[in-house]
Amino acid sequence: MERPDHWLRYGNPWEFISPDDMVEVGFGGHSEMTVAADGRIRVRWLPAERVFGEPCTTLVPGYGTTTVNILRLWRARATDEFDFQLFDAGDYARAVAQKVVSENISKVLYPNDNTLQGQELRLRQQYFFVACSLRDIIRRFHLRNDDWDAFPSKVAIQLNDTHPVISIPELMRILLDEEGLEWEQAWRITSQTFAYTCHTLLPEALEQWPVSLFEHLLPRHLELIYEINGRFLDEVRARFPGDEARVIRMSLIGEGDVRRVRMAHLATVGGFAVNGVAALHSRLLREQTLVDFAAMWPEKFQNKTNGVTPRRFVRLANPRLSDLITETVGDGWLRQLDQLRGLEACVDDAGFRERWRGIKAQNRQDLAAFLKGHAGVSVRPDAMMDVIVKRLHEYKRQLLKAMHIIALYQRLRDDPGREIVPRTFVFGAKAAPGYFMAKLIIKLINSVGQVVNNDPVVGGRLSVAFPANFNVSIGHLIYPAADLSEQISLAGKEASGTGNMKFALNGAVTIGTLDGANVEIRDLVGAENFFLFGLTTEEVAGLREAGYNPQEYYEANPTLRRVVDSIADGTFSSGDRGLFQPIVDSLLDRDEYLHMADFQAYLDCQERVEQAYRDQERWTRMSILNVARCGFFSSDRTIGEYAEAIWRLTPVRVSQ
Ligand SMILES: *Cc1c(COP(=O)(O)O)cnc(C)c1O
Numbered sequence: 001m002e003r004p005d006h007w008l009r010y011g012n013p014w015e016f017i018s019p020d021d022m023v024e025v026g027f028g029g030h031s032e033m034t035v036a037a038d039g040r041i042r043v044r045w046l047p048a049e050r051v052f053g054e055p056c057t058t059l060v061p062g063y064g065t066t067t068v069n070i071l072r073l074w075r076a077r078a079t080d081e082f083d084f085q086l087f088d089a090g091d092y093a094r095a096v097a098q099k100v101v102s103e104n105i106s107k108v109l110y111p112n113d114n115t116l117q118g119q120e121l122r123l124r125q126q127y128f129f130v131a132c133s134l135r136d137i138i139r140r141f142h143l144r145n146d147d148w149d150a151f152p153s154k155v156a157i158q159l160n161d162t163h164p165v166i167s168i169p170e171l172m173r174i175l176l177d178e179e180g181l182e183w184e185q186a187w188r189i190t191s192q193t194f195a196y197t198c199h200t201l202l203p204e205a206l207e208q209w210p211v212s213l214f215e216h217l218l219p220r221h222l223e224l225i226y227e228i229n230g231r232f233l234d235e236v237r238a239r240f241p242g243d244e245a246r247v248i249r250m251s252l253i254g255e256g257d258v259r260r261v262r263m264a265h266l267a268t269v270g271g272f273a274v275n276g277v278a279a280l281h282s283r284l285l286r287e288q289t290l291v292d293f294a295a296m297w298p299e300k301f302q303n304k305t306n307g308v309t310p311r312r313f314v315r316l317a318n319p320r321l322s323d324l325i326t327e328t329v330g331d332g333w334l335r336q337l338d339q340l341r342g343l344e345a346c347v348d349d350a351g352f353r354e355r356w357r358g359i360k361a362q363n364r365q366d367l368a369a370f371l372k373g374h375a376g377v378s379v380r381p382d383a384m385m386d387v388i389v390k391r392l393h394e395y396k397r398q399l400l401k402a403m404h405i406i407a408l409y410q411r412l413r414d415d416p417g418r419e420i421v422p423r424t425f426v427f428g429a430k431a432a433p434g435y436f437m438a439k440l441i442i443k444l445i446n447s448v449g450q451v452v453n454n455d456p457v458v459g460g461r462l463s464v465a466f467p468a469n470f471n472v473s474i475g476h477l478i479y480p481a482a483d484l485s486e487q488i489s490l491a492g493k494e495a496s497g498t499g500n501m502k503f504a505l506n507g508a509v510t511i512g513t514l515d516g517a518n519v520e521i522r523d524l525v526g527a528e529n530f531f532l533f534g535l536t537t538e539e540v541a542g543l544r545e546a547g548y549n550p551q552e553y554y555e556a557n558p559t560l561r562r563v564v565d566s567i568a569d570g571t572f573s574s575g576d577r578g579l580f581q582p583i584v585d586s587l588l589d590r591d592e593y594l595h596m597a598d599f600q601a602y603l604d605c606q607e608r609v610e611q612a613y614r615d616q617e618r619w620t621r622m623s624i625l626n627v628a629r630c631g632f633f634s635s636d637r638t639i640g641e642y643a644e645a646i647w648r649l650t651p652v653r654v655s656q
Pocket of ligand 1: 389390391470471472475496497498499500502
């Protein structure tokens with residue numbers, strides 16, 4: 001169930017409204033060609049509607065620096081509060097209707113994750129925010145500059161995924177139609193200003209807007225996109241003569257039953273750099289998703305492995321561990337996270353390991369108290385915290401985790417006296433509204449929890465907690481308490497992940513596939529301090545090529561068969577055989593994300609986890625080494641790399 005988050009109900013004390021910097025944004029209408037006095041052709045866009053953008057400014061101070069950055073968000077404001085003609089005619093509701101429509105632009109954040117719903121309001125939002133920000137950037141540029149050619153050396157615009165890519169034709173429109181520059185100069189400025197970060201490998205997340213929507217909402221931008229495309233495809237034909245298949249693949253316009261603008265292609269053509277967010281992701285972008293573009297412009301392609309801020313995700317979230325770290329290596333680690341390396345010297349110190357374990361135990365207790373209050377689940381203080389928290393998506397395979405729990409439960413039912421490591425399974429996940437399978441998987445996990453938590457045979461040795469509303473604040477409790485970090489997406493689907501980094505920096509050991517930044521975490525912490533399982537990207541491709549049939553795994557593996565059968569037969573749904581049938585069907589018919597193929601490898605790997613955990617001294621060493629060797633995953637390092645290799649910035653040195 002979703003409920004609105006009225007986060008502005010009581011206002012926002014941190015922001016300033018700056019009415020002086022209000023801007024105007026147009027929509028719809030048409031464009032008009034005129035011949036100027038000097039004989040040059042000028043195009044003007046005549047929008048049908050106008051909306052004001054009102055800037056809401058938040059100051060963002062650096063940590064222990066004298067720098068304060070400006071975060072500027074925009075609120076839509078109607079240009080006309082009121083239609084007096086309608087009002088005079090007595091139609092009071094319609095007199096304010098246009099105001100409501102205009103102001104809706106900034107009312108709702110689309111909560112979808114990694115899919116495009118193709119709603120007109122969404123494209124309106126994208127253009128609105130982009131147009132406001134570009135206007136503001138240009139206003140600031142003109143405070144000190146009047147030479148447009150200096151723009152790329154003063155301004156860098158990083159396109160954070162495909163959502164703001166409409167800013168490329170918007171800047172072209174301003175330079176050509178409003179400033180009167182020639183195409184070549186305008187394109188040189190534009191294509192030296194933008195750089196694009198891709199955040200996904202899922203094809204459904206690369207936005208493609210119907211041409212018809214553009215015609216209606218942004219007609220001038222569509223003309224410019226066609227012109228950019230025409231010139232770009234000429235370049236492709238010159239480079240690869242006679243290769244029309246390549247031209248069709250690379251075009252900014254996808255020709256299907258519906259013609260669509262491919263925003264990722266527009267970003268790649270209109271920007272001077274393209275990057276992925278982990279080493280594997282950047283390689284897959286070059287070799288698969290954008291392979292034709294990498295062949296044309298190999299020098300554009302870069303990698304910037306994601307990071308997380310140690311101030312929030314270690315210092316603020318985990319004060320106990322932070323104090324021990326500072327006591328051991330000093331407090332420089334908060335700004336130079338590589339200094340965590342100093343902890344390695346302590347792994348052989350039994351007293352240090354004991355303190356480390358004690359902190360983890362205290363953090364587990366804090367989480368246990370929260371789980372009691374918010375999920376109604378009692379957990380044993382000695383149980384391993386086995387955690388999977390992330391948006392709910394089939395590619396992330398929370399379902400595989402549920403299948404593991406069911407298998408453990410069935411083994412315990414068969415052999416109640418079995419010696420096992422007690423485990424608390426913690427789930428945290430939101431599903432996008434309307435994502436039916438995601439919601440059904442949440443239902444399944446809760447239903448499995450109901451059965452497992454209340455079965456006297458289990459006797460509390462396994463428990464499942466799924467607190468609602470996973471968010472950053474709840475993350476502050478969860479990441480520091482975790483023993484085992486579950487990063488089990490199908491290889492080739494998770495661009496980077498950042499939860500994986502937060503866990504490792506708080507001393508959880510990872511069980512994971514070779515996906516996203518897991519690859520780099522494993523390289524850094526050492527294979528012996530990481531639990532690896534599952535198919536690789538290449539093996540996934542090979543299996544699909546050979547014709548993947550999930551039923552073969554069902555037939556061949558009795559443990560797997562029993563797990564799937566129990567989901568189907570009502571064991572977890574009070575006998576209702578229909579409830580979870582869509583999950584069973586999806587596993588047996590297509591199994592898009594290869595749960596069936598990776599199931600046994602995952603179970604075997606969890607067996608190794610259990611063996612390692614029994615040896616608490618060994619486990620504590622692994623935990624310490626994970627923290628000591630993950631300094632690379634500071635967002636300071638990531639941002640430093642963007643500054644140097646893309647924005648070409650040097651740090652401002654301030655004399656105190
Ligand atoms: C870090 C974080 C995520 C991202 O987690 P992944 O495991 O990388 O998908 C999602 N939600 C919240 C609240 C987070 O703090």
